Amino acid sequence: MALLQNAGTLLGKELRTELRSRELVTTTFVFILMVVVLFSFTFDPTSAESRRFGPGLLWIAFLFAASIMLQPSFLREQTNDTLSALRLAVSDPFAIFLAKLAANTIFLLLTEVLLLPIFAVLYNVAIWRVAPQLLLVLFAGSVGVSVAGTAISAISSQARMRELLLPLLLLPLLTPVLIASTEATAALLADDPVLRWDWLRFLFAFDVVFLTALWLFGEYLLEE
Amino acid sequence: MSAALAPLKLRFENVEKRYGSLLALRRLSLQIEHGQAVVLVGRNGSGKTTLLRIAAGLIRPSSGRVILSDEAEGPRARVGFVAHQTMLYDELTAEENLFLFARLHGIRKPAPRVEELLGEAGLRERRASLVRTFSRGMRQRLTIARALLEQPSLLLLDEPGTGLDVPGLLWLAGTLRRLRDAGCALVMSLHGQSELSALATRAIRLEAGAVAADSAVTGAVEPVLQVAGA
Amino acid sequence: MTETQSSARSSGVPWLSTIVVIALMVAAGYAAFFVAPTERTMGVIQRIFYFHATSAMTGFVAFLICFIANIAYLFTRREKWDWLGVSAAEVGVAFTTVVLVTGPIWAHPVWGIWWTWDARLTSTFVLWLLYISYLLLRDMVESADRRAILSAVFGIFAFLDVPLVYGSIRWWRTQHPQPVLFGGSGSGLDPEMRAVFYFCWITLLALMTLILRQRYLFERLRHDVEELRNEVEAR
Numbered sequence: 001m002a003l004l005q006n007a008g009t010l011l012g013k014e015l016r017t018e019l020r021s022r023e024l025v026t027t028t029f030v031f032i033l034m035v036v037v038l039f040s041f042t043f044d045p046t047s048a049e050s051r052r053f054g055p056g057l058l059w060i061a062f063l064f065a066a067s068i069m070l071q072p073s074f075l076r077e078q079t080n081d082t083l084s085a086l087r088l089a090v091s092d093p094f095a096i097f098l099a100k101l102a103a104n105t106i107f108l109l110l111t112e113v114l115l116l117p118i119f120a121v122l123y124n125v126a127i128w129r130v131a132p133q134l135l136l137v138l139f140a141g142s143v144g145v146s147v148a149g150t151a152i153s154a155i156s157s158q159a160r161m162r163e164l165l166l167p168l169l170l171l172p173l174l175t176p177v178l179i180a181s182t183e184a185t186a187a188l189l190a191d192d193p194v195l196r197w198d199w200l201r202f203l204f205a206f207d208v209v210f211l212t213a214l215w216l217f218g219e220y221l222l223e224e
Numbered sequence: 225m226s227a228a229l230a231p232l233k234l235r236f237e238n239v240e241k242r243y244g245s246l247l248a249l250r251r252l253s254l255q256i257e258h259g260q261a262v263v264l265v266g267r268n269g270s271g272k273t274t275l276l277r278i279a280a281g282l283i284r285p286s287s288g289r290v291i292l293s294d295e296a297e298g299p300r301a302r303v304g305f306v307a308h309q310t311m312l313y314d315e316l317t318a319e320e321n322l323f324l325f326a327r328l329h330g331i332r333k334p335a336p337r338v339e340e341l342l343g344e345a346g347l348r349e350r351r352a353s354l355v356r357t358f359s360r361g362m363r364q365r366l367t368i369a370r371a372l373l374e375q376p377s378l379l380l381l382d383e384p385g386t387g388l389d390v391p392g393l394l395w396l397a398g399t400l401r402r403l404r405d406a407g408c409a410l411v412m413s414l415h416g417q418s419e420l421s422a423l424a425t426r427a428i429r430l431e432a433g434a435v436a437a438d439s440a441v442t443g444a445v446e447p448v449l450q451v452a453g454a
Numbered sequence: 455m456t457e458t459q460s461s462a463r464s465s466g467v468p469w470l471s472t473i474v475v476i477a478l479m480v481a482a483g484y485a486a487f488f489v490a491p492t493e494r495t496m497g498v499i500q501r502i503f504y505f506h507a508t509s510a511m512t513g514f515v516a517f518l519i520c521f522i523a524n525i526a527y528l529f530t531r532r533e534k535w536d537w538l539g540v541s542a543a544e545v546g547v548a549f550t551t552v553v554l555v556t557g558p559i560w561a562h563p564v565w566g567i568w569w570t571w572d573a574r575l576t577s578t579f580v581l582w583l584l585y586i587s588y589l590l591l592r593d594m595v596e597s598a599d600r601r602a603i604l605s606a607v608f609g610i611f612a613f614l615d616v617p618l619v620y621g622s623i624r625w626w627r628t629q630h631p632q633p634v635l636f637g638g639s640g641s642g643l644d645p646e647m648r649a650v651f652y653f654c655w656i657t658l659l660a661l662m663t664l665i666l667r668q669r670y671l672f673e674r675l676r677h678d679v680e681e682l683r684n685e686v687e688a689r
Contacts, residue, residue, distance in 0.1 A: 002330065005327075006327075006328055009324065009327045009328055010328070013313070013316070013324055016316070016320070017313070017315050017316070020315060021315065079314070080309050080310045080311055080312055080313070080314065081307065081308075081309035081310075081311050082311050082312065082313055084282050084305075084307065084309075084311055085311035085312075085325065085370075086328070087281075087282060088280060088281070088282065088303065088305055089325050089328035089329050090328050148611070151607075151611065152608075155591070155604050155607065155608055156591075158595065158600055158604060159591060159594035159595045159604065160594040160595070160596075161594050162594075165590070165591065165594055168587050168590060169587045169591060169608060172580055172583040172584045172587060172612075172615075173584065173611060173612065173615050175580050175615075175619050175622065175623070176615070176618040176619055176621070176622035179622040179623065179626045180622060183626060183629070198625075202621075202622060202625075205618070206618055209614055209618065210611065210614070213610060213611055213614055217528060217607045217610060218607075220528055220603050220606075220607055221603070221604065221607055223283075223284055223603065224277070224282055224283045224284070243597060243599065244597060244598050244599070244680075244684070245680065245681050245684030245685070246684070
């Protein structure tokens with residue numbers, strides 16, 4: 001249907017733009033890497049300690065990185081007022097949100113996947129045996145971050161102090177995602193790794209709730 | 225023009241737009257028909273841009289109704305809009321921009337149309353250049369080309385001559401004339417480009433958000449244009 | 455003009471309601487400290503529970519009102535819903551602050567620690583942060599229309615998040631248990647205690663309604679003044 005087609009077209013645009021400049025993924029990756037390194041100074045990264053603190057640190061780093069990476073999502077559309085062009089061209093404004101949240105999920109996931117092996121090496125954590133499951137958890141968590149994050153990006157881009165406001169609005173909202181993702185990740189890095197479907201289902205519920213809210217109310221965010 | 229242009233009425237019924245306590249448009253009512261070329265004149269801040277953006281559907285009126293075509297909730301008529309800002313993606317090439325918007329508008333096989341417009345706008349050689357490298361005049365041409373993608377039945381232009389050189393203006397005037405003669409309704413706000421004001425079949429002067437003069441009422445276009453110095 | 459006049463009239467201090475609420479508060483205070491039986495293990499300090507838990511519930515009611523106002527605003531675009539929304543959010547934050555402050559006051563004499571990350575208190579903290587963010591967002595948007603829409607949408611998101619926050623924190627705590635300080639959800643209340651509890655809650659609800667109404671009227675007054683000022687400037 002037109003909604004998905006438009007979302008697909010716009011997603012193509014987002015990906016093409018990022019492919020050309022690679023600015024989002026590279027800066028986000030470096031940022032997360034920096035956080036991971038800095039954290040190593042705050043506790044003794046033995047294997048046992050890493051498995052205790054690692055998942056939390058990882059997801060905190062992802063959340064902070066996302067708060068930065070999500071800024072340009074809607075800000076970019078303000079430079080030449082391309083947002084108005086999109087609103088005129090697209091019959092359902094939700095397509096704009098869908099495209100951006102898909103793009104943001106992909107960018108976030110990409111940086112996470114690039115970072116995970118580095119994290120595993122630096123902190124002596126075994127990830128390879130649970131790689132596919134970890135990927136699933138990363139995906140579920142990243143979708144949650146992107147759904148809420150894209151909405152908040154649309155909101156904060158219209159306010160003052162937007163760089164500070166975005167994390168302020170987003171991080172409390174993402175508390176459930178942080179908890180669920182950290183728990184699921186920790187369970188996979190434990191001695192007896194287990195995939196926590198209960199937390200995954202919870203993440204799924206979070207995604208559905210916010211996606212629905214975005215679908216219902218998102219167009220009001222784009223109005224003038 | 226391949227697609228026939230449907231008869232179009234754009235009607236504003238007591239449209240009001242307030243920003244806080246600032247009244248940008250006051251209970252404005254007007255009707256624009258199929259084939260009319262309306263020139264909007266007025267000082268800065270008189271409401272021209274607001275009127276155009278409301279007609280385009282970008283701004284939601286505080287009160288009143290805007291009706292496009294005959295049905296109140298009719299399907300979106302094909303509306304083209306040229307705004308103050310280019311509404312183009314700097315990081316995409318000229319043809320990427322056109323393809324993007326063509327696809328979003330639902331044009332099935334966009335290639336021939338994009339080709340045609342690039343040619344008309346004189347941008348064929350620069351089709352694969354990033355818009356970021358374009359001059360102001362070229363961006364304006366591309367923006368106009370983009371507005372024409374769908375072969376609109378209503379074309380709204382906010383000071384479209386800005387940045388255009390003489391050949392560009394001549395091209396625009398010629399294109400608008402053709403569109404008008406084919407039945408497209410044109411509404412453009414001008415700030416004194418005589419090439420374009422010569423096209424007008426109707427002139428409306430806005431003052432402080434209300435219609436101060438309308439040649440459809442007074443009978444003559446020139447006097448309305450002249451008072452505002454257009 | 456008549457609207458301005460009538461709001462000027464009703465923005466005066468509502469003497470009767472205020473006296474009633476003050477009386478109720480005094481009665482509730484008396485009930486909590488003298489009528490309710492002393493709790494076996496914790497002693498006198500436990501009495502703060504009558505205001506701690508009830509403030510939490512009252513704050514939640516305020517946030518619910520905010521949520522309803524947000525939805526109403528998006529559908530009707532009538533400013534009064536925006537006024538109600540911000541008033542309810544502020545009142546909710548006030549009551550939630552009481553919860554966060556009385557928590558440590560209760561915890562310290564009994565358990566020797568000021569704070570514990572127990573499920574309910576932690577969730578309340580996140581709730582507090584969410585609505586503080588709501589208020590901060592409003593401060594950062596100048597245009598009244600945009601402010602109303604943006605905060606309405608954020609308010610809806612925040613409220614929808616609340617069950618998810620409480621749920622996830624509680625579930626997480628069941629896996630990483632901590633001593634539950636303020637009585638688990640299953641802890642029963644003595645019938646006398648229950649009576650005092652509900653009386654305190656009704657009192658706080660009355661207080662909430664009073665403050666909410668005043669705050670709403672103040673917001674309306676502020677809007678009227680702004681409008682008058684603009685009218686004058688336009689001349």
